[in-house]
Amino acid sequence: MTRLMAVLLALCAALLGLLLVAAATGAGRATPLPHAEHAPMLVGVDAGELGAPTWAAYVAGIAMLGTMWVAMLIGFREGHWIRRAVNAWMVGYVLLFVVLMWSFDAYAAGHTTIILGFTAPTSLLVYGLTLAPWVPLAAITWAFENAYFGPREQIRFDEIVAESRGSGDSDATRGGEG
Template identity: 75%
Template structure:
């Protein structure tokens, strides 16, 4: 558990470092710009105007996925199959994220590919990054009790409760 907390602290420190660097570099723009052709309309922020290098997006995304991985492991017994399953799922999720970033770069360069009714980056967001968290959520929910508080833990808990009740009701304890 201490290793997980140390890893979580390290990941949060990296995110904080990225925020400090972005603030110091003046990256990002808070307000939309007027549309170049239709003055009353506003134009949102596009990829080229954020002022952040592409590597920062990769680092931030992977660190956030690492944070999600660590928080999903907290509380589960070491060596349980959920540890391996969540780790394998996280590797897959990082791959989907990297593919998303790569396809977005291709989309920005003008290579538009339609996948399942959307452009490739949107399709990866809709069908990959937004649906994928349900896989470990369902698995963890299904096996939560066994992974977090197993049969041996329940037997030990029942034994402690039984001992506490017998001590409380014994004639030597002075209680009724």
């Protein structure tokens, strides 16, 4: 657990560092431009003109996915199948993120591919990164009690309760109301 908390702290520090660098350098302060053919319509800032380098997007994305990874592992017993399943799923999810970033780079360079009615980056975002978290959510929900609080933990909990009741140090024996 201590190792997971150290990784979580390091990932949060990386995200905080990126945020501070972005704020100090003024990244993201660009404004939309008028559309070339339809003057009242504005065109959003595109092609990396937000002031942040591409590597920052990779670092931020990987750090956020790492944070999600660690958060999903907290509390599950070492060696339990759900823990191995979360690890395997997250490796795939990180790869999906990298493919999304590569497809966006291709899209920004003018190579447009339509997949399931959307451009490749949008399709990966909608059908991949958006729907994929439901897989571990369903597995964790289904197996939570056994993976997190199993029979061994129940026995230990019952022992702790029995010890606390047997110690004679309750509010009733001290004459307090609570």
